[in-house]
Every structure is written in structure tokens, then in C-alpha cells.
Amino acid sequence: MAFDTIRYETAEGVGVITLDRPERMNALNSAMRAEIARAVEEAPGHGARALVITGAGRAFCSGQDLSDAALGTGDLEQVLRDEYEPMLKAIAAAPLPVIAAVNGAAAGAGANLAICCDVVIAAESAVFVQAFTKIGLMPDAGGTWLLPRQVGFARAMGAMLFAEPVTARQAVDWGMIWEAVPDDVFAAHWQARARVLAEGPxxxxxxxxxxxxxxxxxxxxxxxxxxxxxxxxxxxxxxxxxxxxxxxxxxxxxxxxx
Missing domain, CATH: 1.10.12 (Lyase 2-enoyl-coa Hydratase; Chain  A, domain 2)
Incomplete structure (x- = not known):
């Protein structure tokens, strides 16, 4: 599969989607959203029995790219319905487990992209930020549905209203993610976890x-x-x-x- 904003590879039954706009901290634009959805949908046909989404560089995903041409229309409902929903629904409907390997900051829609996945494994240095109110918006990309179910009403409301970083260790304690591992073993750890799933039923x-x-x-x-x-x-x-x-x-x- 050939892409412009992500990289995709399959090895030992593990498909890996790498968000590949490190100069923009892997911010989501129209092309990336479409490519993530396509990669998720096509991965089983390329031999994947487990799928991983991770980021290139120091961030997992910084959320919506505010310079994205799609925002120029001012119709955020259309962007969410036409571009975010297909991506998130593809992950939810994928007939194989999807791991978010969160290598760094996951902010805004990037945080909700991560928690939409079936399992989240984070480096200890990673943080999760519901950053939407910092720019005068409310959380979207499924966050208002996902986060309260994962961490409860009080923590979800606090994280969303104050838009303060939640560390990987906090996220584990809250039940937001599966595990946080030291940075120096992070890559080897999620790769081993993914292989276990790829070898399963x-x-x-x-x-x-x-x-x-x-x-x-x-x-x-x-x-x-x-x-x-x-x-x-x-x-x-x-x-x-x-x-x-x-x-x-x-x-x-x-x-x-x-």
C-alpha cells in the first residue's frame, strides 16, 4: 500500500501504520484521515492479523492540523462526518485487534484516535491531552463517548474542561489505557505484544x-x-x-x- 502521510508495513502478521508527518507532530489533515481509514480497512487483505498505529518522531499525534485546508470552509460538522467518522468507524469495525502504540504526546483528536483503538500501550513519557477548549472547541473524534466510559464522569469532565496533560502512568491508573512502559523498551514491548495477538485466533x-x-x-x-x-x-x-x-x-x- 502506497501513502503520502503515513507508512504501512506488514511483518509476521503484524500490520503497522506509522503516522508520518513528524514536522507537524503527526497532526491530522484530510489526507492522513483518509489514508488511516484505508490502511485499516485493507490491512487484513495484506496478511495482517493484528494492527498497530504509532507515530514517527517525538509525538504520537498532536490532533487536528489547524492549517488543514478542510477547515477553511468553517463547516466542522462536515469535516467530522465526512473525514473523522470513517477513520474512527474503520478502527472500531476492523475484524482484528488494533493497538495504539503511543510513543509521545497524544493531544486533541490524537488522544481520541488513540483511545478509540482496542488496546493502548504508551511510553512512560507520553501524555494525553483533551486540548480542545484551549482553542475554543469541545472535544470530538469520539472523545465524549469514549472517555467517560473508560475513566468515569468526574475524571472525563475534569480532563476535558481543564485540558491538562494526563501522564501515561495516570492514564493506566485511571483505566484509560492498558499499560505504560519505560521509553527504552517501548518499541520492543509493543512489537512483542502485537506478535502475540497476530499469532492468536x-x-x-x-x-x-x-x-x-x-x-x-x-x-x-x-x-x-x-x-x-x-x-x-x-x-x-x-x-x-x-x-x-x-x-x-x-x-x-x-x-x-x-
């Missing part, structure tokens, strides 16, 4: 992801139905047969993603 991972995301809006009875339907599909996979065989034979399962 890909269809079960996709079903798990779909079920958990559906649960955010379902009542208990509805969710039981979702579980039963998705588990029925998992029960027909080669990976389920391999998992049972490996358990009975007391060996490590060799999943194929089928």
Missing part, C-alpha cells in the same frame, strides 16, 4: 472485539444474544478445533487465523 479476536463494543450500548439480555451468535461462528473455525486439540494434547496451540 484471529476470528475469535474479531468476535471478542465486536461483542465488547456492542456491550457498550446493550442491556444484559441483548448481550447474551450477541455472545451466542458470535460464539456459534467461533465454534466452526479451524482455530477452535486446534485449540481443543492442543489442550487435550497438552501442547501450545498453533492458530492459523481461520
Amino acid at each position: 484471529t476470528l475469535a479476536h474479531g468476535a471478542l472485539k465486536a461483542a465488547v463494543r456492542a456491550a457498550m450500548a446493550n442491556d444484559f439480555e441483548s448481550q447474551l444474544g450477541v455472545e451466542a451468535r458470535l460464539q456459534a461462528h467461533c465454534g466452526l473455525t479451524e482455530d477452535f478445533r486446534e485449540g481443543v486439540a492442543a489442550f487435550l494434547e497438552k501442547r501450545k496451540a498453533r492458530f492459523s487465523g481461520r
Whole structure:
């Protein structure tokens, strides 16, 4: 896959999307949003069984590029609906786990891009900033839905109203992200984590992801139905047969993603 604002590569079943505008701290413009969405959607067809989004240089993503021509119309609703929504929905709907490997600052829409992913692994030096009120806006890019569900009402409101940096360690303590690791082992750590997922039962991972995301809006009875339907599909996979065989034979399962 060829891109202008991101880099994409696949190795050992891990697809890596690198936001590649380091001179702009990987700020999101129209082209980058479209390219992220396309890379996420096309990654499974290029052999990816797990996907990582990370940033080039010292930032993960500084949020919306305020010099982006798309803002010239003044119609922010159109930008959100036509450009942000497809990107965020692609991540949520991807049939494979998506890791945000947050290597540095994640601000504004960049912070919400990160927490939209299924798992967030951050370098200890990383910070998350709901920076929107600093420029007279309210949070968007899914942040008003995601953050209260992850950290609770009080912390979400404080983080959004005061727009103060939340350190990676704080983010772990709050339940915003999965883990924070020392900077010197960060790259090796997320790569190892991604390989674990890529070697796992890909269809079960996709079903798990779909079920958990559906649960955010379902009542208990509805969710039981979702579980039963998705588990029925998992029960027909080669990976389920391999998992049972490996358990009975007391060996490590060799999943194929089928």
C-alpha cells in the first residue's frame, strides 16, 4: 500500500501504520484521515492479523492540523462526518485487534484516535491531552463517548474542561489505557505484544472485539444474544478445533487465523 502521510508495513502478521508527518507532530489533515481509514480497512487483505498505529518522531499525534485546508470552509460538522467518522468507524469495525502504540504526546483528536483503538500501550513519557477548549472547541473524534466510559464522569469532565496533560502512568491508573512502559523498551514491548495477538485466533479476536463494543450500548439480555451468535461462528473455525486439540494434547496451540 502506497501513502503520502503515513507508512504501512506488514511483518509476521503484524500490520503497522506509522503516522508520518513528524514536522507537524503527526497532526491530522484530510489526507492522513483518509489514508488511516484505508490502511485499516485493507490491512487484513495484506496478511495482517493484528494492527498497530504509532507515530514517527517525538509525538504520537498532536490532533487536528489547524492549517488543514478542510477547515477553511468553517463547516466542522462536515469535516467530522465526512473525514473523522470513517477513520474512527474503520478502527472500531476492523475484524482484528488494533493497538495504539503511543510513543509521545497524544493531544486533541490524537488522544481520541488513540483511545478509540482496542488496546493502548504508551511510553512512560507520553501524555494525553483533551486540548480542545484551549482553542475554543469541545472535544470530538469520539472523545465524549469514549472517555467517560473508560475513566468515569468526574475524571472525563475534569480532563476535558481543564485540558491538562494526563501522564501515561495516570492514564493506566485511571483505566484509560492498558499499560505504560519505560521509553527504552517501548518499541520492543509493543512489537512483542502485537506478535502475540497476530499469532492468536484471529476470528475469535474479531468476535471478542465486536461483542465488547456492542456491550457498550446493550442491556444484559441483548448481550447474551450477541455472545451466542458470535460464539456459534467461533465454534466452526479451524482455530477452535486446534485449540481443543492442543489442550487435550497438552501442547501450545498453533492458530492459523481461520
